[in-house]
Amino acid sequence: MKSIFTNRHGGFSHGDFASWNLATHVGDDPANVELNRVKLRKQVGEYAIMSQVHGDTIAVVDQVPIQVPIADALITANPDLALVVMVADCIPLLLCSEKLVAAVHVGRAGLMNSVASKTVAKMRDLGATQISGTIGPSICGICYEVPQELHDEVIAEHPLATSKTRTGTWALDLPRALIAALEIIDVKVEVETVCTFENEDHFSYRRNQITGRQVGVIRL
Numbered sequence: 001m002k003s004i005f006t007n008r009h010g011g012f013s014h015g016d017f018a019s020w021n022l023a024t025h026v027g028d029d030p031a032n033v034e035l036n037r038v039k040l041r042k043q044v045g046e047y048a049i050m051s052q053v054h055g056d057t058i059a060v061v062d063q064v065p066i067q068v069p070i071a072d073a074l075i076t077a078n079p080d081l082a083l084v085v086m087v088a089d090c091i092p093l094l095l096c097s098e099k100l101v102a103a104v105h106v107g108r109a110g111l112m113n114s115v116a117s118k119t120v121a122k123m124r125d126l127g128a129t130q131i132s133g134t135i136g137p138s139i140c141g142i143c144y145e146v147p148q149e150l151h152d153e154v155i156a157e158h159p160l161a162t163s164k165t166r167t168g169t170w171a172l173d174l175p176r177a178l179i180a181a182l183e184i185i186d187v188k189v190e191v192e193t194v195c196t197f198e199n200e201d202h203f204s205y206r207r208n209q210i211t212g213r214q215v216g217v218i219r220l
């Protein structure tokens with residue numbers, strides 16, 4: 001296993017969380033989430049998760065942390081430990097180098113606070129040279145409608161984020177802006193161009209506020 005992205009199928013949860021919901025904080029039955037996590041563990045081995053808060057804290061881990069770190073990026077050099085980022089529209093970014101891997105949660109706030117670039121810098125501090133990235137399914141630039149004020153605030157920093165919806169209202173293309181921001185610092189990114197909002201095989205917070213979380217997983 002190098003990196004994988006799950007979708008909403010193949011798990012044990014019901015209703016709004018059907019079926020492979022991996023998050024405990026969304027209102028799903030904890031017993032079913034545990035079954036879903038056991039299934040993930042069978043597939044990817046031991047893994048670390050984080051409590052994501054749209055911040056720019058990076059946690060460097062070498063084993064499964066006793067307490068789930070409050071962070072939006074995880075880095076490890078341990079080839080026996082997978083890293084997990086949970087999403088339902090935000091961008092799951094997985095970074096890979098010879099010595100280190102990282103899992104990063106990038107939403108609008110994360111684009112603005114440069115959590116991805118900071119994670120790349122931290123990986124380089126820790127000895128990574130060539131770093132490449134993979135972006136998993138997230139909401140696309142046509143579906144992520146925002147008020148004009150918010151649009152303008154983001155494109156002042158990231159002009160490539162500018163976008164419009166099918167009806168011509170303002171929107172943000174976060175993947176395009178993130179890819180550009182990473183290219184500037186020499187990180188090439190592969191993209192899975194599935195839109196979570198449009199594709200019902202995925203959980204989407206925009207589509208259904210009460211919903212589960214899919215994950216991106218990477219291991220060295």
Ligand SMILES: [Zn+2]
Pocket residue numbers: 139140141142143144195196197198
């Ligand atoms: Zn879309």
